[in-house]
Amino acid sequence: MRNPKFSTLLAPTLLSLAMFAGATQAAAPLRPPQGYFAPVDKFKTGDKSEGCDAMPTPYTGSLQFRSKYEGSDKARATLNVQSEKAFRESTADITKIERGTSKRVMQFMRDGRPEQLECTLSWLTTWAQADALMSRDFNHTGKSMRKWALGSMASAYIRLKFSDSHPLATHQQEAQLIEAWFSKMADQVVSDWDNLPLDQTNNHSYWAAWSVMATSVATNRRDLFDWAVKEYKVGANQIDADGYLPNELKRQQRALAYHNYALPPLTMIASFAQVNGVDLRQENNGALKRLGDRVLSGVKDPDEFEEKNGKEQDMTDLKEGMKFAWLEPFCSLYTCTPDVLEKKHKMQPFKNFRLGGDLTKVYDPANEKGSKGS
Numbered sequence: 001m002r003n004p005k006f007s008t009l010l011a012p013t014l015l016s017l018a019m020f021a022g023a024t025q026a027a028a029p030l031r032p033p034q035g036y037f038a039p040v041d042k043f044k045t046g047d048k049s050e051g052c053d054a055m056p057t058p059y060t061g062s063l064q065f066r067s068k069y070e071g072s073d074k075a076r077a078t079l080n081v082q083s084e085k086a087f088r089e090s091t092a093d094i095t096k097i098e099r100g101t102s103k104r105v106m107q108f109m110r111d112g113r114p115e116q117l118e119c120t121l122s123w124l125t126t127w128a129q130a131d132a133l134m135s136r137d138f139n140h141t142g143k144s145m146r147k148w149a150l151g152s153m154a155s156a157y158i159r160l161k162f163s164d165s166h167p168l169a170t171h172q173q174e175a176q177l178i179e180a181w182f183s184k185m186a187d188q189v190v191s192d193w194d195n196l197p198l199d200q201t202n203n204h205s206y207w208a209a210w211s212v213m214a215t216s217v218a219t220n221r222r223d224l225f226d227w228a229v230k231e232y233k234v235g236a237n238q239i240d241a242d243g244y245l246p247n248e249l250k251r252q253q254r255a256l257a258y259h260n261y262a263l264p265p266l267t268m269i270a271s272f273a274q275v276n277g278v279d280l281r282q283e284n285n286g287a288l289k290r291l292g293d294r295v296l297s298g299v300k301d302p303d304e305f306e307e308k309n310g311k312e313q314d315m316t317d318l319k320e321g322m323k324f325a326w327l328e329p330f331c332s333l334y335t336c337t338p339d340v341l342e343k344k345h346k347m348q349p350f351k352n353f354r355l356g357g358d359l360t361k362v363y364d365p366a367n368e369k370g371s372k373g374s
Contacts, residue, residue: 030217030225032158033275033332035362039165043112052119053100056093058130063142065090087141094133094145097123098152102353105156109163109361117160117167121174124153128181134188143192144204148354150185151211151265154218155356157182161218179219186215186224193231198238202247203262206235207354210265213272214356229278232269235262236280239287243294249309256298256305257317263292263326264355271329271363281333292330296340321347325355328363 068084088095101120108116127133133146157178160167168175193208209231216224238245248258266288270280281288298304302313317323327344330336336344348367349360360368 028276030220030222030276032162032217033271033329033362035365036158036162037164038109038361038365039163040108040112040167041110045113052115052122055123055126056096056100058127058132059091059093060130060132061135063133063135063138063146065139065141065145067141091145094149097127098149099353101153102156102357105159106351106357106361108167109159112165117171120160121171121178124157124178124181125174128177131181131184133185138192140204143189144207146185146192147189147204147208147211150182150189151207151214152354152356154182154186154211154214155268156353158214158218158356182215183219183221183224186212186219186221190224190227194227198234199247201234201238202245203258203265205231206262206265206269209235210268210355213269217272217276225273225276228269229273229280232266232273232280233283235266236283236287239284239291241290243287243290243292244308245291249305252309252311253314254317255309255311256295256302256313256315257323259291259298259305260295260318260323260326263295263330264352266291267326267329267333268355270333274333288330289334292326292334296343322350322352325350325352325359328359332363 066083066086068087100123104116104120104123107113108120133149135142138146161175189208189212193205196205209228212224212231213228216222216228238247240246245259245262248262249255251258270288273280294304298313299318302315305311305313324344324347327336327340327347328350331341331344344364345367348364349358351358351360358368
């Protein structure tokens with residue numbers, strides 16, 4: 001028979017242990033999927049260094065940019081060549097730091113040349129110290145550039161932060177500056193994109209959520225993680241029973257392309273959430289799987305989308321393998337069919353600078369074949 005005094009003494013102790021265990025679990029550091037822990041492939045030294053390109057000037061001005069769809073109707077599907085040229089010119093430095101960060105991190109993870117790491121950190125710390133991309137004077141295109149840039153840089157930086165080679169161990173001061181800047185920018189991205197009306201919530205919101213998810217892991221901020229999950233759920237619940245996104249169907253001849261464009265951020269968020277104990281695969285009755293299947297079916301037979309919105313689909317963007325980089329996290333979340341796996345393997349490696357670089361290296365390293373494109 002149990003001693004009642006012992007039971008009385010034991011109860012608070014067990015309760016305390018349970019509370020402690022719960023607190024420990026809740027405080028577990030955020031982490032990326034396992035592939036981000038990969039060590040540097042090899043460390044090289046010698047005279048074959050590519051050096052460090054001229055640093056793009058930190059962008060501290062107004063984030064008021066022309067849209068490449070300027071003058072288009074509400075479908076926002078007709079390209080304006082002149083305004084696109086103006087947009088490219090005015091955002092050139094932002095795009096350069098996005099692409100440059102991704103490129104240098106991939107090179108460093110492959111070659112381990114210290115100058116590649118130092119170049120990357122030099123660019124990022126200079127932009128951080130300038131408080132770049134933080135202007136409160138912005139339009140829709142400007143706030144879009146901010147979240148794209150944050151997602152590109154933070155997701156590439158994660159490769160450095162979590163690598164088992166610990167490349168940042170001797171660069172803690174730079175790391176703190178960079179992470180503080182990412183954190184501040186993520187707060188602004190949340191402010192830019194939070195609680196939009198559903199008819200204005202589309203792929204841009206999903207990309208904003210991806211940038212915040214990547215930053216949450218880079219900075220170990222649970223509040224940012226929770227916001228990204230919240231926004232993912234909004235997106236998943238926009239997907240209808242047939243796998244269509246109503247707000248992307250409005251894009252007329254580019255509806256299929258924009259459905260495909262919605263998948264990279266959603267699949268990456270779901271992948272990052274899963275390794276941190278939040279399984280989003282069943283949200284809205286498996287909505288993400290429906291969307292992926294619908295896009296793959298539409299690529300095979302674009303008439304499905306034409307029948308849905310009455311417009312023949314522009315397939316130009318869908319001829320680029322990089323546009324299907326979402327297949328890497330998607331096929332880690334779900335069991336892909338043999339034909340989908342064959343399609344994936346034919347297009348590998350997938351390199352997308354707005355997702356942090358080489359996703360095949362992260363999700364399917366056995367099929368990583370080198371370093372073509374970014």
